[in-house]
Amino acid sequence: MKYLPLIWAALGRRKPRTILTGLSIAVAFLLYGMLNAVNVAFNNGVEIAGVDRLVTTGRYSITQILPYGHEAQIRSLPGVEQVAASNWFGGYYQDQRNFFPQFAVEQEAYLSMYPEIVLPAEQKQAFFNTRTGVVVAKTLAERFHWKLGDKIPMQAGIWPLKDGGNVWTFDLVGIFDTANPKDRSQYEMMLIRYDYFDEARQFAKGTAGWYVSKIKNANEAGTLAKQIDALFANSPNETRTDTEKAFNQGFIKQLGDIGLIIRSILGAVFFTLLFLTGNTMMQSVRERIPELAVLKTLGYSDPLVLALVLGESLLLTLIAALVGLGLATILLPGMAAHLPGFSGLTITAQAAVAALGIATLLAIVVGLPPALRAMRLDIVTALSGH
Amino acid sequence: MSEAIVSLRGVSKSYVRGKQSVEVLQKLDLSISRGDFLALMGPSGSGKTTLLNLIGGLDHPSAGEVVVGGQRIDQLSSGALAQWRSHHVGFVFQFYNLLGVLSAEKNVELPLLLTPLSKAQRARHVATALEIVGLADRAKHKPSELSGGQAQRVAIARALVADPTLLVCDEPTGDLDRKTADEILGLLQTLNRQHGKTIVMVTHDPKAAEYATHQLHMDKGRLIEQSANA
Numbered sequence A: 001m002k003y004l005p006l007i008w009a010a011l012g013r014r015k016p017r018t019i020l021t022g023l024s025i026a027v028a029f030l031l032y033g034m035l036n037a038v039n040v041a042f043n044n045g046v047e048i049a050g051v052d053r054l055v056t057t058g059r060y061s062i063t064q065i066l067p068y069g070h071e072a073q074i075r076s077l078p079g080v081e082q083v084a085a086s087n088w089f090g091g092y093y094q095d096q097r098n099f100f101p102q103f104a105v106e107q108e109a110y111l112s113m114y115p116e117i118v119l120p121a122e123q124k125q126a127f128f129n130t131r132t133g134v135v136v137a138k139t140l141a142e143r144f145h146w147k148l149g150d151k152i153p154m155q156a157g158i159w160p161l162k163d164g165g166n167v168w169t170f171d172l173v174g175i176f177d178t179a180n181p182k183d184r185s186q187y188e189m190m191l192i193r194y195d196y197f198d199e200a201r202q203f204a205k206g207t208a209g210w211y212v213s214k215i216k217n218a219n220e221a222g223t224l225a226k227q228i229d230a231l232f233a234n235s236p237n238e239t240r241t242d243t244e245k246a247f248n249q250g251f252i253k254q255l256g257d258i259g260l261i262i263r264s265i266l267g268a269v270f271f272t273l274l275f276l277t278g279n280t281m282m283q284s285v286r287e288r289i290p291e292l293a294v295l296k297t298l299g300y301s302d303p304l305v306l307a308l309v310l311g312e313s314l315l316l317t318l319i320a321a322l323v324g325l326g327l328a329t330i331l332l333p334g335m336a337a338h339l340p341g342f343s344g345l346t347i348t349a350q351a352a353v354a355a356l357g358i359a360t361l362l363a364i365v366v367g368l369p370p371a372l373r374a375m376r377l378d379i380v381t382a383l384s385g386h
Numbered sequence B: 001m002s003e004a005i006v007s008l009r010g011v012s013k014s015y016v017r018g019k020q021s022v023e024v025l026q027k028l029d030l031s032i033s034r035g036d037f038l039a040l041m042g043p044s045g046s047g048k049t050t051l052l053n054l055i056g057g058l059d060h061p062s063a064g065e066v067v068v069g070g071q072r073i074d075q076l077s078s079g080a081l082a083q084w085r086s087h088h089v090g091f092v093f094q095f096y097n098l099l100g101v102l103s104a105e106k107n108v109e110l111p112l113l114l115t116p117l118s119k120a121q122r123a124r125h126v127a128t129a130l131e132i133v134g135l136a137d138r139a140k141h142k143p144s145e146l147s148g149g150q151a152q153r154v155a156i157a158r159a160l161v162a163d164p165t166l167l168v169c170d171e172p173t174g175d176l177d178r179k180t181a182d183e184i185l186g187l188l189q190t191l192n193r194q195h196g197k198t199i200v201m202v203t204h205d206p207k208a209a210e211y212a213t214h215q216l217h218m219d220k221g222r223l224i225e226q227s228a229n230a
Helices: A004-011 A015-047 A070-075 A107-113 A121-129 A138-144 A181-187 A194-200 A218-231 A244-254 A258-287 A289-297 A302-337 A349-375 A379-383 B048-055 B078-088 B104-114 B119-132 B148-160 B178-194
Strands: A053-058 A080-088 A102-105 A133-137 A151-155 A167-178 A190-193 A210-215 A239-243 B004-017 B020-033 B037-041 B063-068 B089-092 B166-170 B198-202 B214-219 B222-228
Touching: A004 A302, A004 B104, A015 A258, A015 A302, A015 A349, A053 A218, A053 A244, A070 A080, A070 A210, A070 A218, A080 A107, A080 A194, A102 A194, A107 A121, A107 A190, A107 A210, A121 A133, A121 A167, A133 A138, A138 A167, A138 A181, A167 A181, A190 A194, A210 A218, A218 A239, A239 A244, A258 A289, A258 A302, A258 A349, A289 A302, A289 A379, A302 A349, A302 B078, B004 B048, B004 B198, B020 B048, B020 B063, B020 B198, B020 B222, B037 B048, B037 B178, B048 B063, B048 B166, B048 B198, B078 B089, B089 B148, B104 B119, B104 B148, B119 B148, B148 B166, B148 B178, B166 B178, B178 B198
Parallel strands: A102 A190, A133 A167, B037 B198, B037 B214, B089 B166, B166 B198
Antiparallel strands: A053 A210, A053 A239, A080 A102, A080 A210, A133 A190, A151 A167, B004 B020, B004 B063, B214 B222
16 A cells, blocks of 8 residues: 555656546446446346246247137146236337337236236226226336326327227326336336227237246246147247247347347457557556666565556556446436336446456556566666666 | 775676677776765776666676675575665665656655555654755655755655665766755765765766765776775
């Protein structure tokens, strides 16, 4: 610690350069913090998936619709407890920017399969009794200032009404929360009644987008999935059944491998940063050769000089990384407010520790070459100005 | 005769420049007594600074023995030599060589960071050293805020602060005007006479050499004349 003022003073030798380098590092870690939070948010859906739920879709694509008759056949299997037909509604509220997930579901079966969706009993009953009723997540209700009893006009994105109209008017009968507040962003959605949806839509009546099944024993998930698919093998509507986790992963992959995209962006950023910071550190040491020679003259050993230069690199990088992560923490709530489904965006402790690890590694990689140069400095040559 | 604090026997030093080997010091024998103030004089390229570097433990001889304070330093490794320097030698350079980003007191504190002294103890030693060189009131000033003479005083305080056996000065007044140079030389003389510091000083300036107790003249890597000042 007694060398800290010396290291700090060395960083202040060329303040503008140090500040600009620090800002570059801070921006890289700001980007890291934000992209990492997005990645975590994407994967949250995968992590919270129920282990005792299976999802059956068309064999080749999630967009391939399945006959409604599949439901009874799936339910007939001994290991299956409940089945709910589900469909993607794909509309928006007032403006296309106000997009959020809407699902038509078989309300009673669906809600009993998802105990993590917490809805007051009277509102649940209202949903069961009102064909045009919908229930929405608390976060959505807050965002659009909806209250119970409101009529919500939803613009159809895929499904027009049978009279050709494009505006579906629903009655808001319930506002739900999640059992675990951390999962709110994963359930930021509107649930529509499947029976009303199927009756009122213009086409594809009697079909479902997918079926969610609750099974009696999670250990039999693999066997049951095969049994379900076997029911429809060689039919015109073959299926593919996965655990809910695998289904969610597949759904996310349809958008692209988010993790890979994020890692690639961050890789490019940090690779560029290596050169930028490395050049700054080399320049800084080059300019201070006489000063470093004086320290060695005074008795500072080679390893100590190496440690001092590495310490500079470490101090600069860690401070800048903390600034970047701090900025990300401040900016994430604002960003989340504009991204439906991402209300829980946050930098996890694991991501913060990883960031500090990356910062340390960066400091060592960029600091080591100039530190070695400083360590190997020949005092007589350096003092004579050669 | 007083005890020899520096003793060189058969010391040679050569450098390789290109394909040629240049012999800077040739089989040199020298003895400096404790409490001496020695002025090393001679034309450029005579080997004065090389000799000073060997005595100060900054360089190794090509041949011969260098004994300082009873210890053979020519056989020490680079690490051991660094540790030895921190305990036994104080350096004063022509261009002061202070760290521009540090205040005067922080510059003076640099050698003490290598010791186990506490922060408070270091602060006391620094204050005393600055007091000795007459710069107690400039402790917080950075080198850029000091005159040449003041900067050299800070450098002397830095050389003194760890109470070394030997002060090694390379042209300490080479960058100063006559009046300031006399003040610095007077200070070195005081350190020699009143504090008993052994000083080896390289200088081109005959007037500066007059402040020393002994003068030693070199040419082409050899000692050619030794004299005592009145």
